[in-house]
Amino acid sequence: MQSLSQSxxxxxxxxxxxxxxxxxxxxxxxxxxxxxxxxxxxxMRPIGPHEQVGGFISDQLTLEIYRLGLPYFIPRSCLVRPVEEFEAYLPDIIVLNRETIGADPYWKKASTISTGASAKLAIEVVSTNWRADYSKKLAEYELLGIPEYWVVDYRGLGAKRLIGSPKEPTVSVYVLSDDEYSVTLFKGQDAIASPAFPELNITVAQLVQMGESVT
Known part of the structure; x- marks a missing residue:
């Protein structure tokens, strides 16, 4: 990562x-x-496998949105304005709610959300800067009230206290309840359970395979 702004x-x-x-x-x-x-x-300069994994997830979610006629969409780019005024995040994938996004004061002018009600799901695909996904972004998305957040650690880079031992590829699904996230870990052939997409059928093994494939 490279800092680009300096007076x-x-x-x-x-x-x-x-x-x-x-x-x-x-x-x-x-x-x-x-x-x-x-x-x-x-x-943010993601590597190729990172983009392959993110693209696969986005495609599967889009199929579910259209198959079920859900009032959601996935923007090409959307900033998240957290509570902390010196932070701004660009999730790898974010699913927005057409029924509530119009009330967000940042959406029309800046393709940005500032309230959890604007989103259904935010996803970060882990890179070498995994600590931000598991800590700073996790805390800010929780404070903002985003109802569901995935950390897709398809290479098993996170600390053992976060993904268990031995370390292996893991998808951590954080779900908001009473203003706090609770987490469920998915590994191997586990199908990722998503409250926002209860009929979704993606396994962690599929994501690992997408990260390893070269087309």
Missing amino acids: QDQPQDQPQKLTFDEFLVQYPEDGGRYELHYGAVVE
């Missing part, structure tokens, strides 16, 4: 700390993917 009239060791709204105004228009971490703009 030219500040010392190199004192980069400008942006708020979320300042980040929106200064968002680079080069087609890249960027997040705001502790007030610094960070470019």
